[in-house]
Amino acid sequence: MAKLYFYYSAMNAGKSTTLLQSDHNYRERGMETLLFTPSIDDRYEQGKINSRIGLEAKAIPFNHELDLYCCVAEKKQKNAKIACVLIDEAQFLSKTQVRQLTEIADKLHLPVLCYGLRSDFLGEPFEGSKYLLAWAEEIEEIKTICHCGRKATMNLRIDANGNAVTQGSQIEIGGNDRYISMCRKHHKHEITNRTDAKCVQLC
Numbered sequence: 001m002a003k004l005y006f007y008y009s010a011m012n013a014g015k016s017t018t019l020l021q022s023d024h025n026y027r028e029r030g031m032e033t034l035l036f037t038p039s040i041d042d043r044y045e046q047g048k049i050n051s052r053i054g055l056e057a058k059a060i061p062f063n064h065e066l067d068l069y070c071c072v073a074e075k076k077q078k079n080a081k082i083a084c085v086l087i088d089e090a091q092f093l094s095k096t097q098v099r100q101l102t103e104i105a106d107k108l109h110l111p112v113l114c115y116g117l118r119s120d121f122l123g124e125p126f127e128g129s130k131y132l133l134a135w136a137e138e139i140e141e142i143k144t145i146c147h148c149g150r151k152a153t154m155n156l157r158i159d160a161n162g163n164a165v166t167q168g169s170q171i172e173i174g175g176n177d178r179y180i181s182m183c184r185k186h187h188k189h190e191i192t193n194r195t196d197a198k199c200v201q202l203c
Contacts, residue, residue, distance in 0.1 A: 002105040006090065006132040006139050008118040010152040010181040013144035015115040017051040019086050022113055031083035034072060035059035038092040041173055049088045059088065062097075069100040069107075076108055083110065090116030092171070093128030102135055115142075120170045121157035121179070123187070146183035154187035156180045164190040 009015055019035075026033045037049050039061035047061045062068065076082045085104055087093070093101075093114075101112045114136070118129050125133075133139060146152040157165040157172065157179055172178065182190070 002109045002111045003137040004101055004105045004132070004135065005111065005113045006129075006136040007113065007115045007142055008129060008133075008139070009142035010144055011117065011155045011179045012052065012176065012181050013142045013152075014051070015142055016049055016088055017053055017055060018142060019088055019113065019115045020049060020051055020055045020057055022084075023057060023086055026084050030081070032079055032081040033084045033086055034075060034082055035086050035088070036062050036068070037088040039063045040092060040171065041089055062093075064094045064097070066097075067100060068097050069103045072104050072110065073108060076110070085110055085112045087112065087114040087116075090114035090132060091118075091126035091129045092116075093132070095127055095131050098128055098131040098135060117155060119154065121155050121165065121168075121172075122170075122191070123154060123184075124170065126170070144181050146181065146186055148183060148186060150183040150185070152181035152183055154182050154184055156182050156187050156190055164193070166191055 007015065007018065023033050023035060035049060035057055037047065037059040039046060040063070047059055048056055049059045050056045060071070072085055101114070104110050105112050114132055116129055117126060119125050144152045157168070159165055
């Protein structure tokens with residue numbers, strides 16, 4: 001039986017690299033894949049998945065308007081060799097789209113491999129990640145480390161001067177220049193210190 005998989009991590013843990021390796025493994029065995037990446041991610045060319053170590057692959061850009069089930073069903077009808085669906089930056093999926101991914105696994109019998117962040121820069125869950133954690137059959141953490149050597153589980157947003165950002169939109173695309181992976185202890189320390197400093201200024 002095909003399953004829905006969710007591979008999650010903090011920033012810069014190698015999610016896209018792992019996705020592209022999985023894609024390579026399928027194609028090496030003569031099977032076709034469908035790759036999806038969010039259209040909102042404008043760090044590279046739209047419709048392309050890039051990893052920090054230089055790997056890349058073309059992908060179908062998605063926004064919340066795209067019906068993933070219908071898209072995959074149509075393409076599978078045209079190409080019987082399609083054997084797997086891979087989703088990059090899966091935290092940007094909507095609840096409805098995660099439901100559609102379950103239908104791809106259950107009705108089209110295709111495994112769906114999703115890679116994304118679990119939470120945002122304030123530790124709040126993304127919509128897509130929340131429902132992947134609830135509905136995926138297989139959940140696995142891709143590990144990375146904090147500067148202290150502990151496992152990093154949080155994502156700290158920083159400004160141009162390297163200071164912690166504690167307000168703003170949940171979604172702000174960026175890489176190493178905007179985000180740092182941290183353990184919960186140090187993430188909490190940075191956020192609390194920044195918030196306390198603002199409180200002092202207001203008093």
